Amino acid sequence: MSEFDLVVRGGTIVTASDRFRADLGIRDGRIVQIGHDLSGAREVLDATGRLVLPGGVDAHVHLAQPTSDGTIMADDFDSGTRAAAAGGSTTVLPFALQEKGKSLREAVRDYHAKAEGNCHVDVAFHLIVSDPTPQVLGQELPALIRDGYSSFKVFMTYDDLRLTDAELLDVFEVARREKALVMVHAEGHDAIRHITRKLEAAGQTAPYYHAIAHSEIAEREATHRAISHAQLVDVPIVIVHVSGRDPMEQIQWARKRGLRVHAETCPQYIALTRDDLKGLNMDFEGAKYVCSPPPRDTAAQEAIWEGLRDGTFDLFSSDHAPFRYQGEAGTGKDNPRARTSFKWVPNGIPGIETRLPILFSEGVSKGRISIERFVELTATNPAKLYGLYPRKGSIVVGGDADLVLWDPEEARTITQGDLHHGSDYTPYEGMQVTGWPQVVVLKGQVVVRNGVVDTDARRGGHIDRTAI
Ligand code: URP
Ligand code: ZN
Ligand code: ZN
16 A cells, blocks of 8 residues: 555745745645655656645635626636636635625525535635624624634625625624624725716716726725724724725734734736726726726835735735626626616626736746745635634645645746636736646645646535634
8 A cells, every 4th residue: 555645746845934845745635744755655746846835725706606786707616616726726715695685694505505516626605794684693693603604704885785884893793702804895985986976977987987986095994994993893804905005004004003904915906907997998898807996006016015025915815706798698797787887897807717827927936025925925824814724725744735836937828718717808818927837736636737627526625614
């Protein structure tokens, strides 16, 4: 009998703190030895010239999420997690969304049914609380948190999802009592509505004006408000998808006062600007880039890089929220209502597969961040923050053998035809990147080999966070 099921030989292992040459011995899905000249394996992966990274942990993705306007998300668990695997992420955290008037417990049940048997990587669910009724606050949410759904998102904007300030404070209280982590979408709803009305009155309805309506000032104000409410209640929060310097400064202000405020940013804030929303000539193509908060400008990108370097950001997630541009019968971004005003364009862009290549290329290959920091932002920190560490997010004896053999030299041009997601476009079309995942291993099994996903395998599943 072989000592190992798999040995990864001759690569450079990188964790959030170290970089060293070693072999990895894997048995029963776990790393059992880190050493030299390991032999006695059923299969050997030659990692010479490769970086051996922990599989990415994408802590912010939307898959098969219900919408309230007849549009349809382009990814279910099959296509979304297949794209995650192809891009080097072995764990993703999507959201089980409570629709207003419905039960949160039922949303979780439905979401499990959608995921069951369809996952190419492991998944752990965050919740979205949109209707904090006494039943939800008093029973469903506390019970779900105790069952391991220990993180949930709340929205300060979007008509169908947003909570009032009083409701925010109520859910923060539950989070404090039950020791959950609240993720906050911080954009000031009334300010956005106010600007939107003025733009529409002036006939400025093209997708580009989404970026004007969703002003960075509205993001800054809501970020400060969320932090103040969290301080009042004494609860830790994560400000998700931070787009530029103004909201970053609020987070830095809070940290200086010792408040437990975590921060996440995403590829769109280093690789896109609001000019992308102009499309070809202020035309509807700009809808392909509509997301909230929107990308800003090159000065904001520089601020984000500062934050990625100096520790302001804990997390680099995709915020993968995929729609087709041309969906069937008005289910995509290009639908008749969206043509009348930017405010009806479905918010969100695909990015689950390109998250790691974009940060590696723009960050590590261009010398802006170290490879260890890359691992920390994309795998270790999200695993730690959301209760998956040390099983996920690093390379440790006893941890799951979730690994990426990364080719740091592979030059690629990102193009829709090569990607695995369900969208019919990528906002990063034509972007040149250096560095791409070659082989991806999930719990000791190869799920991507030479860039090709084993589409039949579906070796992923839901992770019970009470059992870590
Ligand atoms: O535009 C975005 N980000 N859509 C996805 C939902 C969210 O707010 O994260
Ligand atoms: Zn959001
Ligand atoms: Zn999101």
